[in-house]
Amino acid sequence: MKIGILGPESSYSEKAANIWKAHLGTNPDISYLKDISEVFEVLQDNSIDYGVVPIENSIEGSVGVTLDLLLEHEFSIIGEVVVHIHHCLLSRGKKEDIRIILSHPQALAQCRHFIRKNYPDVEIRTTGSTSHAAKLATEFSEMAAIASRKASESFGLDILAEDIQDWKPDLTRFVVIARKQDKRIQTCTHDCKTSIIVYLDRDHPGALYEMLGELATRGINLTRIESRPSKMSLGDYVFYIDMNGSIKDPDVKEALDNLNQKVYMLKNLGSYQSYMEE
Numbered sequence: 001m002k003i004g005i006l007g008p009e010s011s012y013s014e015k016a017a018n019i020w021k022a023h024l025g026t027n028p029d030i031s032y033l034k035d036i037s038e039v040f041e042v043l044q045d046n047s048i049d050y051g052v053v054p055i056e057n058s059i060e061g062s063v064g065v066t067l068d069l070l071l072e073h074e075f076s077i078i079g080e081v082v083v084h085i086h087h088c089l090l091s092r093g094k095k096e097d098i099r100i101i102l103s104h105p106q107a108l109a110q111c112r113h114f115i116r117k118n119y120p121d122v123e124i125r126t127t128g129s130t131s132h133a134a135k136l137a138t139e140f141s142e143m144a145a146i147a148s149r150k151a152s153e154s155f156g157l158d159i160l161a162e163d164i165q166d167w168k169p170d171l172t173r174f175v176v177i178a179r180k181q182d183k184r185i186q187t188c189t190h191d192c193k194t195s196i197i198v199y200l201d202r203d204h205p206g207a208l209y210e211m212l213g214e215l216a217t218r219g220i221n222l223t224r225i226e227s228r229p230s231k232m233s234l235g236d237y238v239f240y241i242d243m244n245g246s247i248k249d250p251d252v253k254e255a256l257d258n259l260n261q262k263v264y265m266l267k268n269l270g271s272y273q274s275y276m277e278e
């Protein structure tokens with residue numbers, strides 16, 4: 001069995017994957033991939049069995065590419081891991097040498113104030129992962145990477161500054177994804193969550209109210225609602241909804257069945273267990 005994550009070693013995705021593996025009881029091999037899109041691509045072509053990708057951060061919000069790719073593929077979410085993020089600034093060089101700061105766009109956004117205050121004149125470059133930024137920073141002393149403490153050990157870089165995210169705590173939700181037809185898909189036993197994507201039929205007053213009413217009247221707790229552009233026209237949206245409970249709960253099943261009658265498209269991403277880093 002293979003699990004695809006953002007590579008190279010010591011990305012935050014690897015941390016999330018290790019937490020999930022510890023609960024899984026088996027030990028799939030890790031495949032280090034270039035970016036989030038590649039995780040979806042190789043899961044689609046059967047080269048891996050599971051993928052672990054970031055979906056939401058407590059500072060910067062949603063990871064849009066993950067939400068979009070969940071809509072475009074027939075994958076299920078089979079687990080969720082919430083990880084504490086402690087960003088460090090890593091380099092071979094000294095503070096005064098730094099001309100370029102590299103990282104994943106989410107990490108750069110989480111440290112925006114730190115960068116403006118301490119490195120106002122540097123060039124910013126984005127990478128597919130924080131650990132890829134660390135790897136690149138080994139090549140030139142004028143480069144610094146925003147990545148984890150573990151990445152500093154893996155790539156032999158000095159820590160110029162630690163815990164540099166602008167807000168604390170900094171938490172990221174990762175989802176474990178699998179092909180929908182995969183027979184090994186785990187079912188959750190406790191603290192289940194269910195995720196759906198909904199596209200409303202037509203815009204009319206109260207459409208969202210009616211949709212959410214199906215959940216509210218059954219006492220189902222929404223943990224997140226988010227709209228993304230449908231990409232068909234400006235002002236047209238799909239809704240991403242997470243709730244507590246499993247599709248095996250009669251209330252959740254009934255709510256989703258009723259919703260399905262009311263909307264143009266309902267995609268059930270699955271019911272899954274949520275794990276929090278200790």
Ligand SMILES: O=C(O)C(=O)Cc1ccccc1
Binds near residue numbers: 011106129
């Ligand atoms: O690049 C990584 O290490 C990731 O796993 C994506 C990410 C980047 C920044 C914060 C959380 C996750």
